[in-house]
Structure formats: C-alpha cells, structure tokens
Amino acid sequence: MTDEPRLTAAMTEIADRLEETLVALLPRGCGPEARVFQAMAYATLDGGKRLRPFLTVETARLFGVPDSRSLRAGAAIEFVHCYSLVHDDLPAMDDDDLRRGRPSNHVEFDEATAILAGDALQTLAFEVLADPATHPDGAVRAGLVAALADAAGARGMVGGQMFDIAAETAGGGLTLEQIVRLQRMKTGRLFDVSCQSGALLGGASESDRAALAAYTQALGLAFQIADDILDETGDAVEVGKQVGKDARAGKATFISILGLEAARERANILALQAVTALECFGERAGLLRDAAQFAVGRRT
Amino acid sequence: MTDEPRLTAAMTEIADRLEETLVALLPRGCGPEARVFQAMAYATLDGGKRLRPFLTVETARLFGVPDSRSLRAGAAIEFVHCYSLVHDDLPAMDDDDLRRGRPSNHVEFDEATAILAGDALQTLAFEVLADPATHPDGAVRAGLVAALADAAGARGMVGGQMFDIAAETAGGGLTLEQIVRLQRMKTGRLFDVSCQSGALLGGASESDRAALAAYTQALGLAFQIADDILDETGDAVEVGKQVGKDARAGKATFISILGLEAARERANILALQAVTALECFGERAGLLRDAAQFAVGRRT
Numbered sequence: 001m002t003d004e005p006r007l008t009a010a011m012t013e014i015a016d017r018l019e020e021t022l023v024a025l026l027p028r029g030c031g032p033e034a035r036v037f038q039a040m041a042y043a044t045l046d047g048g049k050r051l052r053p054f055l056t057v058e059t060a061r062l063f064g065v066p067d068s069r070s071l072r073a074g075a076a077i078e079f080v081h082c083y084s085l086v087h088d089d090l091p092a093m094d095d096d097d098l099r100r101g102r103p104s105n106h107v108e109f110d111e112a113t114a115i116l117a118g119d120a121l122q123t124l125a126f127e128v129l130a131d132p133a134t135h136p137d138g139a140v141r142a143g144l145v146a147a148l149a150d151a152a153g154a155r156g157m158v159g160g161q162m163f164d165i166a167a168e169t170a171g172g173g174l175t176l177e178q179i180v181r182l183q184r185m186k187t188g189r190l191f192d193v194s195c196q197s198g199a200l201l202g203g204a205s206e207s208d209r210a211a212l213a214a215y216t217q218a219l220g221l222a223f224q225i226a227d228d229i230l231d232e233t234g235d236a237v238e239v240g241k242q243v244g245k246d247a248r249a250g251k252a253t254f255i256s257i258l259g260l261e262a263a264r265e266r267a268n269i270l271a272l273q274a275v276t277a278l279e280c281f282g283e284r285a286g287l288l289r290d291a292a293q294f295a296v297g298r299r300t
Numbered sequence: 301m302t303d304e305p306r307l308t309a310a311m312t313e314i315a316d317r318l319e320e321t322l323v324a325l326l327p328r329g330c331g332p333e334a335r336v337f338q339a340m341a342y343a344t345l346d347g348g349k350r351l352r353p354f355l356t357v358e359t360a361r362l363f364g365v366p367d368s369r370s371l372r373a374g375a376a377i378e379f380v381h382c383y384s385l386v387h388d389d390l391p392a393m394d395d396d397d398l399r400r401g402r403p404s405n406h407v408e409f410d411e412a413t414a415i416l417a418g419d420a421l422q423t424l425a426f427e428v429l430a431d432p433a434t435h436p437d438g439a440v441r442a443g444l445v446a447a448l449a450d451a452a453g454a455r456g457m458v459g460g461q462m463f464d465i466a467a468e469t470a471g472g473g474l475t476l477e478q479i480v481r482l483q484r485m486k487t488g489r490l491f492d493v494s495c496q497s498g499a500l501l502g503g504a505s506e507s508d509r510a511a512l513a514a515y516t517q518a519l520g521l522a523f524q525i526a527d528d529i530l531d532e533t534g535d536a537v538e539v540g541k542q543v544g545k546d547a548r549a550g551k552a553t554f555i556s557i558l559g560l561e562a563a564r565e566r567a568n569i570l571a572l573q574a575v576t577a578l579e580c581f582g583e584r585a586g587l588l589r590d591a592a593q594f595a596v597g598r599r600t
Binding site for chain 1: 331332333383384390393413415418420422424427431437440442445446450453454459462470485
C-alpha cells in the first residue's frame with residue numbers, strides 16, 4: 001500500500017531543498033545579459049513536482065550519499081528537463097503558450113531569449129556536475145556528465161523529440177512498439193539517469209544499478225501513460241498546461257492505441273513492476289516504491 | 301615573420317584529421333530520429349577554418365599530449381561553436397539564410413530540426429569530453445567539461461549573444477569598452493577555452509596557462525575586429541555568409557566606433573601582443589604565433 005502522506009511530505013521536503021539549490025546555482029548579475037539569467041530562473045523556479053531530483057536524492061540515500069551531493073546532481077537533471085520544456089514550447093516546436101499554469105518562456109520573454117535560456121540551462125547542468133562540490137572523485141563527476149549527456153542527447157531525449165515531430169509530420173500511425181520506443185527516448189531516459197546518478201554518486205554495484213534500471217524503465221512508461229490519460233481527461237487549469245492537444249492533433253498515444261481503460265490497466269501493471277524491481281533494497285526503498293504508485297495516480 | 305605556407309599546411313592537416321574525428325563522433329542511424337543526426341552532420345562537416353580545434357591541438361602539442369586526445373577536445377569545442385552558429389542563424393535570432401556559402405541549417409532542414417540539432421550538438425560536446433578516450437584521468441575530463449561549460453554558458457558565449465541582442469534592441473550606442481566585453485563573452489571565451497583545453501590535457505603550469513590566456517585574449521579580439529572588417533569590406537561569396545549586415549542594422553562594431561583604419565591598426569597591435577605572449581614557449585609555439593597573424597590577415 002502507498003503511504004501517501006509520507007510520500008507527499010518527502011517530495012515536498014526534497015522539492016523545497018532543491019529549490020534552494022537551484023537558486024544558488026542559477027547565474028545572477030545586472031549587465032545587459034541579465035535578461036537570459038531571468039529567463040533561466042523563470043524556466044526553473046517554482047515549478048513542477050521535481051520528480052526527477054526526488055528520484056536522484058532518494059536513490060542516493062540508498063547508498064548513504066549526502067544530500068548536498070545528490071541535490072546538485074538532481075538540480076543538473078532538472079536544468080536539462082526545464083531546458084527541454086522551454087525549447088519544446090517554442091512556436092517552431094510544439095507551440096505551447098502555457099506551462100505550469102503560467103505563460104511559456106517565449107511568451108513571457110521572447111523567442112530569442114527562450115532559445116538562449118534553454119541553451120544556457122543545458123550548459124549549466126554539465127557545469128554543475130563537473131564541479132568538485134558534486135563529488136570529490138573526478139571519475140565520478142565525469143561519469144555523471146557522460147550518463148546525463150547520453151540520456152539527453154541525440155540518441156536519448158532530443159532524438160525522442162525529433163522522433164515525435166517526425167511521427168506527427170508523417171500523420172500518426174505509430175505501433176505500440178514504436179510509441180514505447182519514442183517514450184523511452186523522449187522521457188524515459190531522463191528518469192533512468194535520475195536514479196542512475198544517485199547510484200553513481202554512491203558507487204552502487206552492477207546488480208543494484210540493474211534493479212534501478214528496471215524500476216525506472218517501468219516507472220517512465222507508467223508516467224507517460226498517466227500523462228496521456230491526463231491529456232485526455234484532465235482539466236487545463238489543474239494540469240497547468242493545455243490538454244486534449246494530442247487527441248485534436250490526431251496524434252498516436254497510448255490511449256489512441258490501447259483505449260482508456262486498457263491504458264489505465266497497463267499503467268497500474270507497470271507501477272507494480274516498478275515496485276517489484278526494488279525488492280532487493282527492502283524497506284529503505286519505500287519512498288521510491290510509493291513514487292511509482294504516485295506516478296500513475298497523479299492528477300497533475 | 302609569418303611563414304604562411306607552413307601555417308596553411310598545418311591548419312589543413314589538423315582540419316582534415318578533425319573532420320575524421322567529427323565523423324567518428326557524430327551519431328549515425330536510420331530510425332525516425334535520424335533527421336536530427338543529418339542536421340548535426342550538416343552543421344559540422346565540411347565547414348570553416350577549424351581555428352578553435354587548431355588552437356587546442358597546437359597548444360596540446362606544446363605539452364606533449366597525443367593528438368588523439370586533443371582532437372577529441374577540439375571536436376567538442378567545434379561542436380559547441382557549430383551549435384551556436386545554428387541557433388544564432390534562426391529566424392528568431394540573427395535570421396541568416398546563408399552560412400559557409402550554403403543554406404543555413406533551418407533553411408536546409410526546418411526550424412524545429414535546427415533547434416534540436418543545436419541542442420544535441422551541445423550535449424555531444426560534453427559527452428565527448430567526459431569519455432575516458434579523451435583523457436584517462438577523470439579529474440582532467442571533469443576539468444575540461446567545467447572549462448567548456450563556463451566559457452559557453454550564460455556568463456560566456458550565450459550571455460554574449462544575449463548582450464548582443466539586448467544592445468541591438470536598445471539601438472546600438474555601445475562604448476568601446478562595452479564592445480570589448482561583448483566580444484570577449486560572445487567569441488573570446490571560446491578561443492580561450494580552446495587553448496586552455498590543450499593546456500589542461502597536458503597538465504600545464506599556472507604560468508604557462510596565464511601566457512596562453514594572454515595570447516587568446518589578444519587573438520580573440522583581433523579575430524573579432526577582422527570579422528567586422530570583413531563584414532564591412534568583404535564579398536558575400538568569398539566570405540560565405542551575408543556581409544554588410546551590421547552596418548545596415550546600424551549596429552555598433554569596432555569599425556563604427558574606431559573607423560576602418562584605426563580598427564585595422566588595433567587588430568595588428570593585438571596580433572603582435574598575441575605573438576609576444578607566447579615568447580616563453582620559444583620556437584615550439586611558432587604555428588600559434590603564425591595563427592595570430594593569420595587571424596587578422598584572413599579574407600574569409
């Protein structure tokens with residue numbers, strides 16, 4: 001059973017401390033370039049559930065890593081996540097005016113500033129990971145950079161976004177297998193590296209890392225199906241972004257292929273798989289298990 | 301005196317080997333995401349003088365670093381340079397249709413693909429640096445990542461581009477001091493990290509690194525003044541991009557402030573300063589010295 005108040009309290013605690021970390025890491029200044037600093041802060045602060053940093057910090061705790069390190073790694077991943085949202089929302093991409101209940105970055109600022117803010121957020125992510133404050137061992141720092149770059153680049157997140165655009169241009173018609181692959185690239189890889197970064201910080205064994213990989217693979221897919229369900233059934237104000245867009249665009253989603261009920265069922269099975277994958281960690285992984293249940297049950 | 305045939309031969313040799321390195325590092329594949337792979341290749345191959353990687357490789361040679369390592373570091377810097385060109389050319393930014401004598405990335409592909417290709421090129425740069433093939437010592441790899449991120453991010457290259465846009469929006473009117481600062485951020489920092497990466501790979505001393513910093517500071521400024529001169533006096537076909545844009549836009553440049561002749565003179569003085577900064581390295585730094593002369597004398 002999910003202990004929801006416990007999970008909510010833990011997520012809020014980590015989200016609050018992550019916010020402080022983000023504030024400390026974002027650039028400050030008052031020159032003519034400060035506009036991009038403001039757009040970077042707007043894109044990252046006061047936003048989202050911080051699920052990815054939560055995964056990093058909670059995984060790191062399994063291996064006794066101090067939060068001061070895992071919060072930095074989580075912040076780097078959140079910077080990458082936020083940069084991808086800023087660029088995805090651009091008119092030439094998904095053309096979304098609303099994000100987290102507020103005007104998108106290019107609406108609040110302008111397109112050029114939003115492009116630059118996304119670019120600089122990505123750079124900042126790698127700068128944070130490479131800093132000795134993240135881990136005293138240079139090989140660990142370089143390993144974190146390599147893992148995030150692999151997850152976020154052309155073979156991962158960015159490739160997934162290209163895949164998504166190509167599929168839309170081709171007029172939908174994806175198979176279930178193709179959607180699973182697309183999701184894995186576009187969002188799954190970043191969930192994966194969130195846990196793996198905690199494991200890298202803690203010098204985790206191969207078998208522990210494999211268990212975490214099984215967890216995030218199921219979690220990421222469950223999360224995406226829940227996202228499709230929210231897009232189909234959610235309320236724009238509550239969700240904080242436009243809903244029903246995929247259906248209107250005739251885009252292939254887990255729901256358009258499986259139907260709503262089968263999609264719900266699959267998400268629940270995946271959440272259960274995620275929970276099971278963490279058995280080797282015992283009760284210490286309780287919050288990570290709860291997070292898998294949360295991912296499919298969330299309403300925003 | 302500059303030995304031009306010797307410099308040309310050395311630059312061509314390094315450019316050819318860099319090209320092979322870039323080809324080997326760029327992603328390949330045939331899935332629906334392959335369009336972004338193609339746009340990444342289009343943005344990076346067959347292009348430019350490869351001056352930044354030349355600086356990395358030549359500096360690394362001063363410290364006995366194998367070219368196999370410095371070519372990877374040089375490729376990473378070239379990926380960042382090329383990503384910045386792709387994003388700078390976008391309609392929402394400088395809106396340039398021509399780059400290196402060919403259609404810009406967003407013209408050849410489309411805006412969304414160009415945004416994603418730029419994003420993934422930046423990611424690839426850090427992936428390459430973090431790979432053990434670049435250097436066996438993780439602390440050196442992390443140091444390379446930190447140096448490139450610092451040079452390319454909001455306080456460096458991206459901040460410089462924001463500065464440039466802000467200045468244009470405000471309607472010109474920059475002082476010479478402001479233009480020097482803008483140039484230093486927008487292009488100077490990347491020249492700087494090109495040499496510093498070679499020095500980091502070779503475990504250079506503080507004093508050697510300071511000499512190289514003095515060299516690139518003068519070189520970067522000389523290069524930018526030469527760029528302004530080309531924009532004023534060059535031919536679009538020869539230069540390979542639109543010329544006269546800055547003047548038409550009423551943009552403050554070194555020429556609009558100093559006048560053409562004084563700008564030429566200043567570029568020559570800076571090249572001489574760059575040459576002098578490398579005295580401590582003796583004849584081994586001959587090609588780097590020649591490169592400073594080349595930077596001001598070039599016609600493309």
